[in-house]
Amino acid sequence: MSVVRVENLCLSYPTTSQPVEALRGITFSVAAGERVAIVGRSGGGKSSLLRVLSGLLAPSAGSVELAGFRIAAGQTAPRAMYEKVGLVFQNYGLVPQLSAIQNVLCGRLYHQPSAASMVRFPTDERSRAIELLDDLGLGERIHTRSSRLSGGEQQRVAIARLLHQSPQVMLLDEPIASLDVHWAGRAIDRLAGSGTRDHQRAVIMVLHDLNMAREFADRVLVMHHGELVFDGPPEQGCRVLEALAIDEPTDGALGPTELAPASAARTTDDEARPATPAPLPIDGMWGKGSFYVLLAILIAGLYIWSAMGVDFSVSRIFGNFDHAANFLSRMLPPDFSVSANVARSLLETVQMALIGTTLAAIVSLPIATLAARNISARPFQVVARLVLNLLRTIPSIIWGLFFVAIVGLGPFPGILALTFYAAGYLGKFYYEGIESIDPRPLQALRTVGATPLQRFRFGVFPQVLPLMLGYTLYMLEYNVRAASILGVVGAGGIGFYLYTYINNFQYDRAATALLFLLAVVTVLDAVSSRVRARLMS
Numbered sequence: 001m002s003v004v005r006v007e008n009l010c011l012s013y014p015t016t017s018q019p020v021e022a023l024r025g026i027t028f029s030v031a032a033g034e035r036v037a038i039v040g041r042s043g044g045g046k047s048s049l050l051r052v053l054s055g056l057l058a059p060s061a062g063s064v065e066l067a068g069f070r071i072a073a074g075q076t077a078p079r080a081m082y083e084k085v086g087l088v089f090q091n092y093g094l095v096p097q098l099s100a101i102q103n104v105l106c107g108r109l110y111h112q113p114s115a116a117s118m119v120r121f122p123t124d125e126r127s128r129a130i131e132l133l134d135d136l137g138l139g140e141r142i143h144t145r146s147s148r149l150s151g152g153e154q155q156r157v158a159i160a161r162l163l164h165q166s167p168q169v170m171l172l173d174e175p176i177a178s179l180d181v182h183w184a185g186r187a188i189d190r191l192a193g194s195g196t197r198d199h200q201r202a203v204i205m206v207l208h209d210l211n212m213a214r215e216f217a218d219r220v221l222v223m224h225h226g227e228l229v230f231d232g233p234p235e236q237g238c239r240v241l242e243a244l245a246i247d248e249p250t251d252g253a254l255g256p257t258e259l260a261p262a263s264a265a266r267t268t269d270d271e272a273r274p275a276t277p278a279p280l281p282i283d284g285m286w287g288k289g290s291f292y293v294l295l296a297i298l299i300a301g302l303y304i305w306s307a308m309g310v311d312f313s314v315s316r317i318f319g320n321f322d323h324a325a326n327f328l329s330r331m332l333p334p335d336f337s338v339s340a341n342v343a344r345s346l347l348e349t350v351q352m353a354l355i356g357t358t359l360a361a362i363v364s365l366p367i368a369t370l371a372a373r374n375i376s377a378r379p380f381q382v383v384a385r386l387v388l389n390l391l392r393t394i395p396s397i398i399w400g401l402f403f404v405a406i407v408g409l410g411p412f413p414g415i416l417a418l419t420f421y422a423a424g425y426l427g428k429f430y431y432e433g434i435e436s437i438d439p440r441p442l443q444a445l446r447t448v449g450a451t452p453l454q455r456f457r458f459g460v461f462p463q464v465l466p467l468m469l470g471y472t473l474y475m476l477e478y479n480v481r482a483a484s485i486l487g488v489v490g491a492g493g494i495g496f497y498l499y500t501y502i503n504n505f506q507y508d509r510a511a512t513a514l515l516f517l518l519a520v521v522t523v524l525d526a527v528s529s530r531v532r533a534r535l536m537s
């Protein structure tokens, strides 16, 4: 019985110039229990075929049927298909911040949709994951972050994830490319012997190593220039491929048993020639020098125009030097008799900043998630960004006035003001962070049948968490400064004392308040820069 049926499959990649026809009229089927190797020269269409088979790319024409799920032109796979179909990516598709065991457990996401598994997987799932990792030589690296594993170790983790997923159809794109002979043999053995006969499982594997293809496969498919040029016994298929390599030797050195890596194959005569840089469009008109002179004049003009617009005058600073000296001299020596009051209000300022920043982080995370282009739908993005823009546009002191009018004087309106103001900034930082994550682990999580929430929990959140903590700490630091001004409108914090002292010309007391504030900001700055540096490493 066929578990994979491909009919007249075509795939074109749209590009800015001409679409690239990666697959043309592919037809074949794979029976349950069969082991198939896809071989071919670099650029032949092997990875493209696997991407369509796994439902990640929609066929341009024709259809694919996998384990009872039919994917026609323009369609991608439904989530339910990934109970039966799994994939090992050429780039492994691991979440770099998760440990080896967490990545392997991700293979079970379709089968573990409960809220509890968002925190911890059941013991039997964990035991099986440990067993698989141990068997592939990673018993000592179970809790190591996958970004700290070598290429070969990551590849073994990806294989263990597929084995744990245990689908009816296994698709693998060069799964042993980074493994040494020992581990390649072991991996192939586990994949091929993972009950394919007993459980009627089909394994389809892209391989560059023809010896491995001969050893592993019942059948070989040879892809060439997007077409399936051979479908039959491994020995014959390998000979077809070797003949193709001799017929078209320009792709680089192809040995009799192993094909050249993609990078070598893509070198052409054109690339080999030394490149002459294209002239800048401006070169022909006036030359580069004149362009930069004109640019400098324009920038200087912009500054002069701005300075005139705001009545900027250096002479006004030096002309009133006496006043400045007088002002500063009245600050010295600082009057430390107000230290107790200042310290108390400063503590209140820090408490306001801490609560305000935390609330802002909680409020802004869901809004940022809706605003991020890579994980949210367009209408949500527009509304969420509008909300964040509005929160950011209004200065914290105006928010302070607003909340004093609503809830009265004291630190509470100050906290609300900081929450709203900081949420606007944190939301923007967070969604920009989310948009910058690596999309490949998310794609891999799709092929284990993860729900959108699971994809966020295991794919987005771990990647963006260090960045988010870093931004939140920075915001906390900033909010201590912002909180110090809110006292001016009666919204708590040290600002009240600063404002009162300056209004009453008690500059020596104001100096004490400023010194205390400086000490807190300096300590906070040092701590937060250290923590942020650690988080980002």
Ligand SMILES: Nc1ncnc2c1ncn2[C@@H]1O[C@H](COP(=O)(O)OP(=O)(O)OP(=O)(O)O)[C@@H](O)[C@H]1O
Pocket: 013, 014, 015, 020, 021, 022, 040, 041, 042, 043, 044, 045, 046, 047, 048, 049, 261, 262, 263
């Ligand atoms: N995203 C893309 N956009 C445009 N063209 C693409 C894209 N991905 C692949 N191609 C082109 O499609 C063709 C088939 O590529 P594919 O990656 O499927 O080949 P392959 O046989 O897997 O190669 P390799 O062995 O080097 O991995 C190539 O000409 C490639 O340049």
